[in-house]
Each structure stands twice: as structure tokens, then as C-alpha cells.
Amino acid sequence: MDILNALVALANFVLVPAIAYGSQLALGALGVTLIYGILRFSNFAHGDTMAFGAMIAVLVTWGLQAAGISFGPLPTALLALPFAILGCIVLVLITDRLVYRFYREQKAKPVILVIVSMGVMFIMNGLVRFIIGPDDQRFSDGARFLISARDFKAMTGLSEGLAIRTSQAITVVVAVVAVALLFWFLNKTRTGKSMRAYSDNEDLALLSGINPERVVMITWIIVAALATTAGVLYGLDKSFKPFVYFQLLLPIFASAIVGGLGSPLGAIAGGFIIAFSEVTITYAWKKVLTYLAPESLEPSGLVQFLSTDYKFAVSFVILLIVLLFKPTGLFKGKAV
């Protein structure tokens, strides 16, 4: 019984949150890695792209709620997601046309593009703050729990409850669907194949008649869709606050680099590695250990390795370890 209780507590406080967070990071890291693979620079504006997409979703959700439209037990934000993706696509395509294309034609060094993306980051951040303000916004509705802790306890008779929030379940489902679509697109369709060819060897791809501008445009469309999805899911799971998305930049980049920049599979693996380490290292293990350890050995403290405020340090240390021992990441990424 104690072992079961320990497992349930572990699932409730570590596994479920880490899987949800990992899915969000993976979606974010996929966007970063695609930009890196095709456009060959680290996009600092990615966090703010996520914030922009999520902001449109918040606004559309409010509109739908005001119009009395809801999605039953599911959050209305899911209905708003397609509109948000469209809005975000428009924004990134305009940005690409006005800003990035010039440097692409000039064949500017990647580091110049990174600085340019800093400028874009400022503008997007300003736009989001200008439109919706810098404060916390709540926009989740519908049923709050798939299984609440109390129901679980009643069902199983265990003293520990396992709560799965709707937002967590939706995060995982949506992420799986999005990733499946992405891989199907990259591996099976002609356009997807041309994208991978362009990423592997630009010159060869150009020689075989692939239109680079088209590849770039499709990349931005996919990235906008992924970023908006990640942003909305994160907002549903936690809450929408512009500054938080900027701070997500670090774990997202860490995920992409740990997995190997430019490798979509690596981005997903990296997302989960970072999420699981962050959650396990900042979780207070007292509860789980109390069930497992004999009474004489019960821990006196919280058994928390690091306070949650240091979660950035965790992603950072993993990033450094991977870079020092396997500089191209776990799944062979590329180095420009």
C-alpha cells in the first residue's frame, strides 16, 4: 500500500506536471530548432512570438465567451486556437518580409540575424504589452479536472490522490497531434522533404530547383503554428503573463540545444529531459520518501534539492553538461 501511495504521489507531483511542461517545452523547442535548421539563426524573439499568439487566443476566447459560445467541458481557448495561429502567421510573415528577408538576401552572418531578432523581440514584446498589458490574464474555462484528487481517492481507497487537470490532459493530446502532423509533413510530403533537403544542404537544394523563399515561408507558417500552440497550452496550464514567455526562452533554448539544434526529434527529447529534471530537482521529496523509507529513517527536512526559484539553474546546468561532453547535442544537430 505504501509503495502504491508513493507511486501515486510521485505521479501526481512529478510525472503529470513534468509531462505537461515537457510537451510545452518540446513544442517551443521545435519552433526554435526549425528556424535554426532552415534560416540558420537562434531566434531570440521566439518567446515573444509565443506570447503574441497566446495573446490573440486570449482575446478571441474573451470574444467567444462574451458571445456565449463555449466548448462544453473543454476550454474555449481551443476554439480560439485556429484564429490565434492565423494571426500569428500573419505577424511572422510580415516580420519576415519587412525585416529578415533583407538580411537573407545579403547573406548576413548568423550573429547579425540574432541581433536583428533581438530588435524583433523588443517590438513583439512591446506590441503584446501595448495590446493586452503586462498583467496576468486568466482565460481557461470548462471543466477544471479530468480526475480530481478526491475522486481518485474515493475510487482507489488510497490515501494519496492523483489529480489530472484538463489543461494537462489537453496539453499532452494537442502536443502529440501537433508533433505527429509535423513529422508526417516533414517526412511524407514533397514540401516537407524539400524543407529537410534545404536544411541539410542549401546549395544542393537550390541546384535541384527548390525555391528557397517558399521553404522559408512554410517554415515561418509552421513555426507560428507551433509557437502559438505552445503559448496557448502554457497559458491554459499556468496563466498568461507576457514576461513569463520571455523567461521561457532559456528552457526552450536549452531543450533545443540539448537535443541538438536543427533536429526536430532532439527538440522533443530535449524538452522532456529539461522538464523532468526541473521538476524532479525542485520537488520536495519528503512525501514520497516517507512512504518508502522505514520509520526510523524518515527524512526530517523537505528533501528538496533546490528551491523552485532556481529552476532556471537546472536547465542551465544540463545545457552546460551536454555542451561540454557532446557539443552537437544528443541527436546530432548541426553547427553553422
Added chain:
Amino acid sequence: MTESVKNTLLFTIVGGLILLTGFTQSWNAAILILNMGLISAVMALGVNLQWGFAGLFNVGVMGFVALGGLAVVLVSTPMTPGAWSAGGYGIVLALLLGAATIVATVMVAQKLPKGRVRTLSIIGILVVGFFVFRAVFDPNAAAVEAINPAVAGNLGGLNFPVLLAWPAGGLLAAGAAWLIGKTALGLRSDYLAIATLGIAEIIIAILKNEDWLARGVKNVYGIPRPAPIVGYEVELQNDPGFVARAEWFGLDPVTASTLSVKLGYSLLFLIVLLVLLWMAQKALHSPWGRMMRAIRDNEVAAEAMGKDVTRRHLQIFVLGSAICGIAGAMMTTLDGQLTPSAYQPLRFTFLVWVMVIVGGSGNNLGAVLGAFVIWFLWVQVEPIGLWLMNLITSGMPDGSALKAHLIESAAHMRLLTMGLILLIVLRFSPRGLIPEK
């Protein structure tokens, strides 16, 4: 128009803008812009050293600035009575143990042959070291934090004059930069950027959470001023000599005292800026500076000529970060308090980058000019935005939600403007206002 005439003109324009602020708004505001402009100029010099001279992409400026602020607390505030005997030595011991663990790990990693033995012993040392560290550290930190938590709860400082804290801030930042550079400088530019971004966040997290160090988010107040150059308003107002001089200028004693305090800071900051600028100019035109630019422009060729690229990078990374640390110490002295939650990457890292790029990376004068221009705009965009919004919304009916929202949002015009300026400069004048020669 020769170059020196153009540069003088540009600096005169910025000076004129600050004077204009003095005449139209208030002299207090004008001198505040001047003071923060001077500090920003020092930061921009540091970033220019790293990016303009050597092409190092450091986006962790905020962390080094914050370390400078921490140095001010550790050097100039009075010691908390009883804190050292309660747990201070224990904390130092714990930190030494932690450092010993890391040194031991690195030694094992370098000395033992690759294989299972090495992996296991590394993991073993780290795990044991971590638990020993926490066992020594936690009770001692708690003991220090329990001392009079409403006003102290930290170790306090050495109670030295605050001016000593400025070089100390530079040293602290340099030490951190050396550690970071040792691990991260071998990485590619994008990776270095992410690594420095992370380090800065971690430094801020430490400042926010380690209450025994600098009271965390409870902030440290009452940092002493660099007397006698910068006095205290109340003392000045009670000084008959000062009141007489103020009357001679036609100012009432209260205004005169605040102005005199701020001008005292301006003088100190100006001296620091001029010294650093002189040194940076000397460095730029020395063989060392030429070597740095050679490395920046073509690393492979410079290495083939026998230059130790990694060491030179480490050197300039440490120097540039030290300058940012000095600027951070100056800023905390000016504020008179350390507020860890005020450190935002957009304001302290990316804004400095905008300053360097707009001013002209690779040119010290450009970086200084950029710092003044961008800081002036950063301060003034808000009132201008508000004025603009009032103009736009003047036709709308009072009480409309859109009008209220637009006027309220004017405060966020800053980031938008900075992004626009950066993109426009990068596109149309990528070498900045005063380009590198």
C-alpha cells in the same frame, strides 16, 4: 564636414536635448538623465569591449551589473551584529566545501582515464559534496536570516567607504566572468549567448533568494553615500554657507540641496567614465587592440599567426564584464538601495546592446554617444507617447474604453520604440552613429 566636427556636433545635440529637458521639465529630471546616461555609457563601454573589439556575444550584462550592486552591499553597509558568529563562518565554510567539491570533480575528470570508474567517482563526489554542503550551509544560513529579519537578516558588509565598492564591484564581476568564460567561451557564438543569458538569470535568482547575502527581495536600504563629494540634503540645508551660496544662485535651499547632491554624483560618474574611456581608447589603438580586431575579423587567420584566441577571448570577456560590474556598483550607489527584482533583462541587457549598436559598435565614442541617446529616449518616450496618445484620442468621447486603454498603454511605447530604432539602425546604418574607423 570632418569627422571630429560631426562627432562634436552629435554630442552637442545630445547635451542640448538634456539641457532642454532641464528648461522645459525640471533640472532634477535633466540631471537624473545625465547620471543614468553616464552609468549607461560605462556599461556600453564594457559591452563594446566585448562585442565591438572581440565579437563576443554576451547577453548576460544584467548579471554582471547586479554583481556590482551586490559588491556595494558587501563592502559599504555596516556589519550585522552577531551575524558572523551566528552563522557567517559556517556559510563561508560551506561555500569553501562546495568549491572544493567542484575542484575535486574537475581534477578527477581530468586525471582519471575515461571509463566507468571515472563516471562513478564523479557522480559520487558530486552527490556526497552536495549533501555535505547542504548539511553545513542550511542551518548556518537560517541562523543568519533569523537575526532581526525586519531590518537585517543578512551578513552585512565591511563598512568601508562606498567608493571602494566600485572597484570591488568590478572585481566581483570579473571573477564571475572568469568562471563563466572558462567553461563557456569555447562554445559557438549562439551557445555563448544562451549560456550568458542563463548565467544572468541565475545570478538574479541567487540575489532574490539568498536572504543571508543581501536580504533577497526584502531589498537593502540606506547604502551610504560617497561623502564628502555627495552629501545629504538635510545637512546641506542646515549649513549656512550652503544656504548663502544657494541664494546667490537664486535657488531655495531645498531645490539647491537636491541638485547639489545629484551633481556630486554626476561629477564622480564623469570621472569614472573619462578614465575608462581613455583606457579603452588607448587599448583600441594599441597593438593589443589591433590583435583583438584581427581575431574578431578572422579567428582562423589570427590563430595561424600564433595568437592564443581562447586566452584573448577570456581576457577581454573578463575586462568587459568588470566594467559592467563597476557600472552596476555606481548605479546601486546612486539608487541608495539594492532591489534585486528591479533587474530585468530587457532593461539591463538588451537595452545596453541597443546603445552599442546604435552608437556604433567597435567605436568607444560611439558606444558612449549611443548610451546617452538611447537613455534619453528611454526616459522621454513615455511622456512623448502619452502626449501622442492624448492627441490621437482627443477626438474620442470621454470615458470610452478604447481611449482609456490607449492612454494607459502609452507607457509600453518604450519597448516598441527601442525595437524600431534598433531595426532601423541595423538596416540603414548598420555601423551606427559613429562608425568604427
